[in-house]
Amino acid sequence: MISHMGRTTRPAAGPRRVRDPTVHQAEILAAARDCFSEFGYARATIREIARRAGVTHGLVIRHFSTKEDLFVASMPGLRDLDDIVIGDPTTLPERVAAAFVERMDAAAAADPIVALIRSAATNEKVAVALYQSMQHRSSVAFRRVVKGRDADNRIDMLNAILIGVTFNRYVVRVGPVASMPPKRLVAQLARELRHILFD
Template identity: 35%
Template structure:
């Protein structure tokens, strides 16, 4: 049976769409929704602004597409309960320190302060992804009550380290962040010492 190959035009279309989303996320992260322009996104994607409109229709629809975030949380069922807080902190540090300009989660966080749609999406992301991951470790009832507080701690880390860049927080090594923040998350989850 012959192998099915994707037409060149479709591959090119996928690459263009990905380039637009990458540029959009970088602009929304750096400048927020209000100050980001279709022209700037198109320039960074090395395309005509009309192509952005062709693929996404409006800036709002492009923003919605850019707001799609998979936290890529690790499977916590294979982690000893006492190690879960450190695993979570390290997971988010690795994401943000890998390439913070291409992390849609930071874009959502920055935009959520001034944009209702981004705030709604942030609530969805953490509500739908964090609580179920924690439920595997602490049970569904406890996870439902505590996921928001764990999210607050992790989002507070993102805000102070990557967006506000508080010197006392940015000066910490990843190991120091894990050693300092994991015990607080452990208490929040009710996992004890």
């Protein structure tokens, strides 16, 4: 504090620190992935995710609206869907099949489709909310390349196929699909997806 000619002046304040919203989002998503993997979808809480991210509960809601939306956004399968869809439409089924099998074989327990299936057995409301959020994300992505009046039906059928394969291969783990070598599964799944999306 400096006195000069009867007036008191204060040192100039430093520049105000402004956090980049994208930094907050990245911190929240990282904390969400850890919490969902550690506690599962049902027991993970927004408050714990906020605490680990170093933000408020309200900021998490401001960025992601609901727990379901946060879960879907934090999981790599749907988060990377936009990158998978971008490219040559003629090879989209192969890219989707390869990415799906690679992701699920590596870390099925943390995948939103597995969480959806398991939630359906105990909490129908949560399962519906998860499915609607996942359906919206996939519809927005696939609508870029799937055209026509029946596009929504085709995209919904694609999701149904992936849910079915997930249940067979990664949840109950019984039958030919469960034991099929990854390369063969990718090839057969790609053929089915091509028929659904483009035939």
